[in-house]
Amino acid sequence: MKSTPVVLGVLVGGLALILLYYFYTSNRPKYQWVPTLRHDSEQPYGTSFLKKMLQTYRPDGEFTINQRMPFHKLAEKEDFSNGQTDLVVIGQSAFFDNADVEAIKKFLRDGNNVFISTLSLPRELIDSVYTDGDCALQLSYDDDPGELVRANFYNDTFKKAGSYEFRYRFLTEDVSYSWNRVAGPAICDDMGSMTALGYQGYDHVNFFRINFEGKGNIFVHTEPIMFTNYFMVQPDKVDYASAVFSYLPGRNIIWDEVSKLPFSKSDNPYESPLYYIMQQPALKYAWWMLLVGGLLYIIFASKRRQRVIPVIEAKTN
Secondary structure: OOOHHHHHHHHHHHHHHHHHHHHHHHHOOOOOOOOOOOOOOOOOOOOHHHHHHHHOOOOOOOEEEEOOOOHHHHHHHOOOOOOOEEEEEEEOOOOOOHHHHHHHHHHHHOOOEEEEEEOOOOHHHHHHHOOOOOOOOOOOEEEEEEOEEEEEEOOOOOOOOOOEEEEOEEOOEEOOEEEEEEOHHHOOOOOOOEEEEEEEOOOEEEEEEEEOOOOOEEEEEOOHHHHOHHHHOOHHHHHHHHHHHOOOOOOEEEEEOHHHOOOOOOOOHHHOOOHHHHHOHHHHHHHHHHHHHHHHHHHHHOOOOOOOOOOOOOOOO
């Protein structure tokens, strides 16, 4: 069987995929209005601008991005006993197992601090460190739906006259968004070790501190969207973020990416050979093109092959 049709089919299929990829990428909008909250994304709802700000936040300290190991593993390797480190987790969710919770509690006992801003409350950690107060209600999130939300601080040093206004943008217009805040009944006059630091709307807490055993603190901000690139290019929103992070007194900052991902300790996605490829758009599409091209080759090559017909010489007298 001649291989020319097979090769031609693969080439045509590959060319078609290249053309489709070209038209797809050339027609894609420049900005992707998806709340990824990724530290390496410069899209509107990534957090690369905030990361750059925090990298210069402590000129005499160290800024570390943890992308390799769960916090309890990191705590086994590093010495945090000097109480000069702030752990920062900003993302969709924060996942801590029992080992992580115990490591964070020791981290707090050493006088360090933790800042968490996720779309859902890290229940395992909060329930472990916040047990007092007369509210007698479990902390939880509620939401304020709407295009606009106004945020401010209880501390007069940071409080802004008229408040900070946040409008959720999608493409070319402002749209409704569910702005997270602490459920009202969980906040009362006697909150024990919990202190309300910021609010949105009339008096809905969206930023609070939990002191652990009189030593370190956990700072929780209920709305990570407020720290994304779209808002961080606005001077007053930079002032808002600066006021929030001014509560962190540490000399060093650890930006934790691992705690944002739900995975087992033996299945770390950052250790996968394909992780880097799948995070780069060009490499990702090249990988899919390679797979599709291989599939097309298998389809064409698996067709029934016809044996070569031998040439029969004409009979001679």
